[in-house]
Amino acid sequence: MSGTDRFSYRGRDLWCEDSRIEDLAEEHGTPLYVYSAACIRDRWREVRLAFGPDAQICYAVKANSNLAILQLLASLGAGFDLVSGGELLRVQRAGVDASRAIFAGAGKQRWEIELAAKLGVRAFQVESPHEIELLSAVAKAMAKRLPVALRVNPGVAVDTHAYIATAKRDSKFGVELERAGEAVARIVRDPGLQLVGYHVHLGSQLREVAPYVRAFERVAEFMDGAEQRRAGVRHYDLGGGFGIQYGHGAAFPLVELASTLTALAASRGLQLMLEPGRYLVGDAGVLVAEVLGHKRAGDTDFVLVDAAMNDLMRPSLYSAEHPVVPCRDEGRAEAKVDVVGPVCESGDFLARGRALPRLEIGERIAVLATGAYGASMASCYNSRRRPAEVLVDGAGHRRIRRRETFEELWAGEEPTEDTA
Numbered sequence: 001m002s003g004t005d006r007f008s009y010r011g012r013d014l015w016c017e018d019s020r021i022e023d024l025a026e027e028h029g030t031p032l033y034v035y036s037a038a039c040i041r042d043r044w045r046e047v048r049l050a051f052g053p054d055a056q057i058c059y060a061v062k063a064n065s066n067l068a069i070l071q072l073l074a075s076l077g078a079g080f081d082l083v084s085g086g087e088l089l090r091v092q093r094a095g096v097d098a099s100r101a102i103f104a105g106a107g108k109q110r111w112e113i114e115l116a117a118k119l120g121v122r123a124f125q126v127e128s129p130h131e132i133e134l135l136s137a138v139a140k141a142m143a144k145r146l147p148v149a150l151r152v153n154p155g156v157a158v159d160t161h162a163y164i165a166t167a168k169r170d171s172k173f174g175v176e177l178e179r180a181g182e183a184v185a186r187i188v189r190d191p192g193l194q195l196v197g198y199h200v201h202l203g204s205q206l207r208e209v210a211p212y213v214r215a216f217e218r219v220a221e222f223m224d225g226a227e228q229r230r231a232g233v234r235h236y237d238l239g240g241g242f243g244i245q246y247g248h249g250a251a252f253p254l255v256e257l258a259s260t261l262t263a264l265a266a267s268r269g270l271q272l273m274l275e276p277g278r279y280l281v282g283d284a285g286v287l288v289a290e291v292l293g294h295k296r297a298g299d300t301d302f303v304l305v306d307a308a309m310n311d312l313m314r315p316s317l318y319s320a321e322h323p324v325v326p327c328r329d330e331g332r333a334e335a336k337v338d339v340v341g342p343v344c345e346s347g348d349f350l351a352r353g354r355a356l357p358r359l360e361i362g363e364r365i366a367v368l369a370t371g372a373y374g375a376s377m378a379s380c381y382n383s384r385r386r387p388a389e390v391l392v393d394g395a396g397h398r399r400i401r402r403r404e405t406f407e408e409l410w411a412g413e414e415p416t417e418d419t420a
């Protein structure tokens, strides 16, 4: 159903581990994100087992940055892949030492570099020439030698949505291989910088091993081009992007990827690093919503629910298709419907043309596989409060984010006159 048996029906009801989703919705209201701790542990073990004890697995914090999720992954031994100073402060708040983190991000600012240098991140993934100058200046001012991994763009096209393909020729990410020689020369002649690795990230929701192999081969060929491109280089970071099923298609060939890339990296004496986000947490979450009403317009039947694009952007942003199921299946006949939210945008939909059993007002649905890029991309558009989040673990569960209050929505705003 959702790529994990941690969410399943017992009789007519949908359960997450040993908690009935309907009970969680009664207790915490909707829209509500429900996560399965066991599913995250399953996925972590799967990735660790596939890549072996020597690989450095850095969870991509952007996928789901809730402090409790970070703590759960930290307790399993994860490293962390960060893309902003905010994410660095977040992992600190979760009690994680910065030495377990690598700092990527397409446009790092000076304060972010200073903070990461002060806290001692494991490596800076450098994306652009101007960033090398900034790093150099910070290293000099702080009298430090900063570890640098160069993010290169290997020019590998991948079969995924255009918005999550990051290694096409004309991408803003990384340094093109044709220009990377210059970047390496600039890094290695700087006494404040130390070239420690190479980094690529091809995109997200990939389904094949071949692009990862092609990228490695291009980087290896680049390294062969000059001694200074290899000296002191310890790791190769293959990025993230391992796809999940979203209810259809084949499972990602994780074991094949791991064995192929581990052998390739070992042949060059490089430690493997990886940055999975979605694969670790995507299947571990569902978004629960309540039916507000129905209507028909033209030839389309709409089911209006209380969750919307601000709670889950992926359908609107990437045309993503998440399975939608009733939280209690009464076995009624199915009909094709569009599941839409209350936000004032035609792009506000959670699913379109989906066969669902007839649902009455007040009944609930679960949008599956929303543990990644769900809550972390949620906004308060239309002055809607973001969903609460709960983490189920066995028979117990814990709220890990309360729904914000309306006052919190405008807490930072400065009206001309205080009307409160």
Ligand SMILES: Cc1ncc(COP(=O)(O)O)c(C=O)c1O
Residues within 6 Å of the ligand: 060, 063, 081, 104, 201, 203, 204, 205, 239, 240, 241, 242, 275, 276, 277, 278, 279, 372
């Ligand atoms: C540099 C980098 N690493 C890792 C990831 C994680 O990707 P995924 O969640 O698809 O594994 C991303 C996603 O945007 C990324 O940009």
